[in-house]
Amino acid sequence: MQGPAVFMDVSLEDQALELRKYFKSLGAEIAEEKSPKGIEDDLHKIVGVCDVCFKEPNEAEIEAILNSIVSIMVSIPLERGENLIVAFSQRLSKAPGPKLGMVVLQALWRLYNNLEANSPLRYHVYYHVIELAARVGYVREVFTSVEQLRKEFSGCPPTNEQMQKLYRLLHQVLKDQNSELASKVMIELLGTYTDENASYAREDAIKCISTALADPTTFLLDPLLSLKPVRFLEGELIHDLLTIFVSEKLSSYQTFYQNHKEFVHSQGLDHEQNVKKMRILSFMQMAEVNPELGYDEIISELQIEEKDVEAFIIEVLKTRLVRARMDQNERVVRVSSTMHRTFGRAQWQQLRDVLLAWRGNVQSAHEAMKSVAAAQIEYATQNQKA
Structure with missing residues (x-):
């Protein structure tokens, strides 16, 4: 998204006067006269009623009004405009409807891009941009990656607590749109905790595990076990379930599910999807130790019917985690390479060799x-x- 602020060829005071008159005409509780206290007080009163413009049927008129407010905001000194910018962003983030929301989102994005790179206010505006973008289905155009997010705030990094709040928001809005990116955001969130406060990240750690397990494209789960907040979950059912997906076979998951059905469903996990992922993970583990797998072994270990073996192998190959060829006549699968489910001491030794x-x-x-x-x-x- 792009869009610089629109600067008028009139003074800030005259702009504020016109805005007062406009909002008064829409029925807002605001005086038409300029404030004797100066432009900051004018802008404070305008921001207090700015959402009244949502009644305006003409979207172009709304855009022009919001651009005018933005142009005044970025023209006043930072130390005098902090509360105004935060209040303005909060009000705009509540814009109703997708069409109006897009108009307002453009205005917020202009405000964000016209703040100095070292301004701590960029964080607050960006947070409300994400809130609004989520409601109008535009998050992926604003947020593309964790790496891009770091660059956004390289000039003035937010506090650890602020980044945690933003990561939680991003995870919430992404989990139903892009589960893979949501998992990356949650892993980044868990990385913000230290040994001293990792025990307070229990809820975030559980969400991280559940999101990763539910993501149909995430198969390498071993790195989660090294995260400090996840280590604090050892002994709990969610940690046991993660361990099964990291290193055990389908039969272990089936036993766990039979004993803890309600728990699995309470985490928002789908049993059939879990079985599908565990079959692929189990096949990878089998392929690590035996490059030639017979159909009978696959049928037995993965609990599938013979007629489904070839379709299953095709699904495995689509993940690009395994390279293999099927020999239907010999009823074998010949594996040329496979990714390791875990990367421990044995894998490091193999890589060294x-x-x-x-x-x-x-x-x-x-x-x-x-x-x-x-x-x-x-x-x-x-x-x-x-």
Whole structure:
């Protein structure tokens, strides 16, 4: 979203006077006369009734009025406009209806972009931008990634508590639109807690786990176990469930579900979706230790019928977590590579061995090239002597 503030060719005082008259004409409780206390008091009175313009049937007129208010706001000193900008953002964030909401969102976004990069007020405006964008279905045009969010506030980083509040809002509005991005936001939120306050993040940690488990595109869940707030959940059912998805097979999940059906549903999780994800995770685990899997083994371990094996393998391949080929005649699946569900000491050792072997091969190739080069030099020297 783009849109600089619209600056009028009239004085701030005259703009404020026209705004007073306009809001008075709409029935707002505001005097038409200028305030003897100055432009800040005029703007304070205008902000107090600015949402009256939502009655205006002409959207272009509303946009012009809001642009006029924004142009005055960004023209007064920061220390005198803080409360006004916060109050203005709060009122606009309540704009009713999608069409009107889009007009108001543009005005809020202009205000945000015309504040100095080092202004602490940018956080407050951005928070209300997200609130309004969520209601008009425009969040993904405002917020694209956690990395982009960091850049937005690089000039004046918000406090830890402010970022936690913003991450919670983003998770709330994204969880039904983009579960993968919602999971990333929640993981970022949990990363803001320290050893000292991690125990207070229990609710956030539970939401993080539930969101990740429910996301059909999230399969590598091992990193969650290292988050401090998640570690404080050890011994609770939600942590046990996460552990099953991280390292155990489908049969373990089925047993857990039979014993804790109400708990699983209370977390907003769908049992059939859980089974689908656990089948894929279990297949990955099987493929790690055996690159050639027979149909009978797949049917037994993953509790599926023979007629569904090939369709299941196709679903696995779509995730790009596994590379494999099916041999229908031999009734086997030959795996060429698979992602690891967990990355512990054994996986680091395996990676070390691969890198050492690669380094050895590079050194051997280098020595071979040196020998070839030396032989060519010697051959050329002998020809010159001859």
